Amino acid sequence: METNVRKLFERYENISKASLRGDVDMDDVAALYASEFVAATPAGVMTGKNDEHLKQVIAEGYAHYRAIGTKEMHMRELRISPIDEHHCVAHVAWRATYVRKNQSDVVIDFDVHYLVQQLGAEPKVFGWVSGDEQALLREHGVI
Known part of the structure; x- marks a missing residue:
């Protein structure tokens, strides 16, 4: 399972990079996620379905x-904590670079903890836990 989860997050990273260039296939993005998911941030907990609404929200997010x-x-x-033969937590340490007008680029490191399930051939993200993204962006003068 660990090899498959590593491949999942390599795809996730590549899709994110393409999305930031404005070159994204929303079906590729949706393929990373399970049919339903849960997300937790300091703003609260939400649940959702992997449907057209999710694709729209993700497209708006990348925009x-x-x-x-x-x-x-x-x-x-990427550090993987197995739970059982079908589930794990993928602890991903990300680094994002932001361009600011008339200022130096800003680099921000942050972590997201993804809940991953593998029932078939490929693992899928069915949840994640992250920190306060908006506060972090404000703290670094991005927004």
């Missing part, structure tokens, strides 16, 4: 990231 100057996002580290 927002481009608008605020997100230039690049890549994985610094």
